[in-house]
Amino acid sequence: METKVAIVTGAVNGIGRAIADRLVENNFTAVICDINQDEGQKLEEKSSDFEGEYRFKHCNVAREEDVARVVKGVIEEYGQIEALVNNAGIIKRRVGEEISISDWDQVFAVNTRGAFLFCKYLRPQFKEQKQGRIVNISSIAGKMGDITSAPGYGPSKAALDGMTKTFARDLAPYNVTVNGVAPHAIETDMSSEWSEEKRKRIISEIPLKRLGQPEDVAGAVSFLLSDAASFITGEIIDVNGGFLMD
Structure with missing residues (x-):
């Protein structure tokens, strides 16, 4: 099978890493874009049992x-890009008035x-190719507001949802x-910050009675990138064990 090319942001660990792993299994060259240079280089050196x-x-x-530099370089190297997965994300846990403008701006x-x-810099390439897939990793907080004392996170994901449709x-x-x-x-690293009490409460509110794994998200992304x-x-597809059904 011909190897396809996908750009995945924020993919050296967590959900992004699971997505990158699934792409490699599906014969993609997964171009990992991340600020963590040490872990990124280790990942590039990782051998694969797949194409x-x-x-x-x-x-x-x-x-x-x-x-702009990354997109230009990938196009020059490969000529075509089949997929983009925007996964990079951060959260700033603050309560109400405690969040600073700089924190708010950084999250957005x-x-x-x-x-x-x-999306902007890949748009001309996708138009020229007349094919492509984009998947943006959002959050339940974009649909129902923040529930984790992080006032900027939900609004940033709600904006991402609107941008996805646009x-x-x-x-x-x-x-x-x-x-x-x-x-x-x-x-993920984000959920590892929860107390044991909070973890048990959240699981009790999920109909499937468990936390999700990064691979659960990767499966949904893999489907959206496929011909199916x-x-x-x-x-905006929910992956939340039934917590929110919309």
């Missing part, structure tokens, strides 16, 4: 010059502007689909 491979590009998704810069920049309409004439995945209660999802665009 796909890991490639690392150092990138701060909030910096336009970084995104990574979670929303970073995804916008990659680009879905914009790129549909070029056979490019744009969708989102909204996880909740996934075992070619008639789906502008959707």
Whole structure:
């Protein structure tokens, strides 16, 4: 099978890493864009039992010059890009008036502007190819507001959801689909900050009575990138064990 190329942001660990792993298993070259250079280089050196491979590009998704450089370099190297997964995200846990403007701006810069920049700079390539897939990793907080004392996080993801639908309409004439995945209660570094009491409470509120794994999110992303999802665009798919059914 011909190896395809996908850019995945924030993918040296957690959900992003699970997505990158699944892409490599599906014969993609997974171009990892992350600020963690040491872990990114280790990942690039990781051997694979599949046709796909890991490639690392150092990138701060909030910096336009970084995104422009990475996209230009990947296009020059591979000629075509089949998929983009905007996964990079941060959270600042503050209560109400305690969140600073700089914290608010930083959350939006990574979670929303970073995804916008990659969509912006890849748009001409996708239009020229007349094919492509974009998946933005959102959150349940984008649909129902923050529930973890992080006032900027939910709004940044709500904006991401709106942007997903906007680009879905914009790129549909070029056979490019744009969708989102909204996880909740996934075992990641973010959830590791929870107290045991909070962990038990959250599990009790989930109909499937367990926390999700990064691989659960990767499965949804893999589906949206596949031919089986070619008639789906502008959707935000929940991966939350039934906590939110909409």
